[in-house]
Amino acid sequence: MDEKYLDNLKKCSRCGGCQAHCPLFSATGREPYVARGKVELLDHVRSGNLQWNDKLAEIFSTCLLCGSCAENCPNGVQADRLVMMCRKELVADRGLPIIKKNIFQHLLKYNGRLNAMGILLYLYQKTGVQKLVRTSKVLELMPMDLARIETLLPPVAGRSFRKTVPFLNPVDHPRLRVAYFTGCVTNLISPHVGLSVLRVLQANQVEVVIPEQYCCGVPAFASGDFATGSFLGQANVREFSRYPVDYIVTDCASCLSTWLAYPEWLESQGADQLVPKIMDINRFLVEVLDIKLNPQELGIKVTYHDPCHLKRTTGGKSAPRELLKRLSPAYEFVEMGLADRCCGSAGSFNLSHYRLSQKVVAPKVKSIEESGAGLVASACPSCLMQLNHALRNNESPVQAKHVVELVANVM
Structure with a gap:
């Protein structure tokens, strides 16, 4: 591992301050899932006291990479980067799980195959196969919470x-x-x-x-x-x-x-x-562009969810909120209490750790509903899929939409 990442091991004082900011620790209370625990384990791996094994692989895969620990660490420990480098070492040492290997190396690299997969999913939904599969409950016999994971899939477009x-x-x-x-x-x-x-x-x-x-x-x-x-x-x-x-x-x-x-x-x-x-x-x-908008009177309350990957970039917190404020009076912007808390999507985390991801998003759903908003806006398609799924599971009438959709609606 590059020395610039290993320096983080020396910076960590094991103070445990990361616990207060880690969504996974809040959901589970388990020390190995928090940054301090992972740093301690990695220190033992680097010193030769531990070897990479299935349990360590599972622990280091259980991280949202949301960056909340790094953002709030008094010593500047970039634990999220450390976890990524550990995963890189794990792949070099043990290889990828067979499903991820096939998806990454035989699907993501080829747009034609990705488009074909999109068409197959569209046909799965539109031809009645999805309804048949769900009615038969065959997915409940499969491992990995496949029946629940399948419900994450929103309507797929017929063409890219x-x-x-x-x-x-x-x-x-x-x-x-x-x-x-x-x-x-x-x-x-x-x-x-x-x-x-x-x-x-x-x-x-x-x-x-x-x-x-x-x-x-x-x-x-x-x-x-x-x-x-x-x-x-x-x-x-x-x-x-x-x-x-x-x-x-x-x-x-x-x-x-x-x-x-x-x-x-x-x-x-x-x-x-x-x-x-x-x-x-x-x-x-x-x-x-400093766009000017002339929205009509509607008065729908909208709140906002901060994507983890956006909020720490330049203008990542302020720009979406400024756009939402410019949408008044068509949309009335209201802040919610846990706006910058991770929703648990984390790319494909909600696929590989479905139940845990739903524990992470539960406080977010509660915060959205407490805001009184009829819509929750965000700027990450993955977050929107997770939020809409969790809101449906909670039988909430609130919908999640991309900020730019709301802007287009008033033009």
């Missing part, structure tokens, strides 16, 4: 977003030209979010280019498969380097944070040149 829109979306006398990184969820599951992005940008005289692109790599990086993550990152850098643009925008907090880490994780000079252009769509609309 990037297949339905042109590569170039021109406007007369453009103010700016941007490239749009759609991310996998918007592309395959939530094309309405992508259409909202296009509508808002074009209405503000911004020309949009949508290059060929791949998964940002965050599922692979977060699982320790840096080889696949680097392959995907380098492919994205190569494709986006082809087009002269003023900015690269994305509607996905996880994609943004991964792009921002490309210079650290990729051996690519192009990443250093592109990353200064990458920007969250909310920040772009507020700080670059």
